Amino acid sequence: NAGVTQTPKFRILKIGQSMTLQCAQDMNHNYMYWYRQDPGMGLKLIYYSVGAGITDKGEVPNGYNVSRSTTEDFPLRLELAAPSQTSVYFCASTYDPQAGGTDTQYFGPGTRLTVL
Amino acid sequence: AQKITQTQPGMFVQEKEAVTLDCTYDTSDQSYGLFWYKQPSSGEMIFLIYQGSYDEQNATEGRYSLNFQKARKSANLVISASQLGDSAMYFCAMTFTDKLIFGTGTRLQVFP
Numbered sequence: 001n002a003g004v005t006q007t008p009k010f011r012i013l014k015i016g017q018s019m020t021l022q023c024a025q026d027m028n029h030n031y032m033y034w035y036r037q038d039p040g041m042g043l044k045l046i047y048y049s050v051g052a053g054i055t056d057k058g059e060v061p062n063g064y065n066v067s068r069s070t071t072e073d074f075p076l077r078l079e080l081a082a083p084s085q086t087s088v089y090f091c092a093s094t095y096d097p098q099a100g101g102t103d104t105q106y107f108g109p110g111t112r113l114t115v116l
Numbered sequence: 117a118q119k120i121t122q123t124q125p126g127m128f129v130q131e132k133e134a135v136t137l138d139c140t141y142d143t144s145d146q147s148y149g150l151f152w153y154k155q156p157s158s159g160e161m162i163f164l165i166y167q168g169s170y171d172e173q174n175a176t177e178g179r180y181s182l183n184f185q186k187a188r189k190s191a192n193l194v195i196s197a198s199q200l201g202d203s204a205m206y207f208c209a210m211t212f213t214d215k216l217i218f219g220t221g222t223r224l225q226v227f228p
Contacts, residue, residue, distance in 0.1 A: 042207055042218040050214050097211045105216055107161040
């Protein structure tokens with residue numbers, strides 16, 4: 001049971017380049033989330049998904065796209081990278097976001113992205 | 117709109133002392149959950165404790181307890197007997213419908 005995995009761990013992009021951040025979970029969770037964490041700040045929700053084929057915007061969706069073709073995978077796409085997208089990106093998943101307790105959100109280790 | 121506020125950017129505490137990290141929230145929902153996470157310098161997010169809006173007892177998990185005051189909309193984290201390894205960022209978070217939103221965090225530093 002690997003939990004939530006993210007690739008890559010680090011990436012440097014040039015302005016205007018595109019890339020996909022990969023996220024996968026093996027816990028059969030329906031709910032998956034993408035957050036970004038700017039230096040010294042909290043996590044802001046970019047996009048989330050409540051199941052395969054269903055995605056919705058969070059607090060800061062501009063400049064990003066997502067898809068959810070399977071329960072396991074939830075990739076995040078950056079189309080035209082900008083310096084403002086320099087951040088640490090976390091993927092998370094949960095079975096039921098309202099259940100709490102041990103059924104909390106499980107986080108991946110993060111991807112550190114720098115746009116120059 | 118739902119909002120989480122942590123007003124303490126940084127806190128210091130001496131080893132073995134207790135410390136309280138403040139969290140207030142704003143929501144019109146009746147059903148919600150409140151979480152605390154720890155983020156050490158290594159960067160991972162570690163779940164500490166959960167309180168449901170209908171839970172009448174304050175949640176406790178080892179040295180962590182959550183002081184839940186529903187009428188005041190506060191969910192403060194109390195760490196008893198602080199240890200050097202408790203030095204980290206601490207985030208309060210709230211679920212509503214399908215989402216989890218985070219506060220800006222409090223950096224706790226424990227000194228000998």
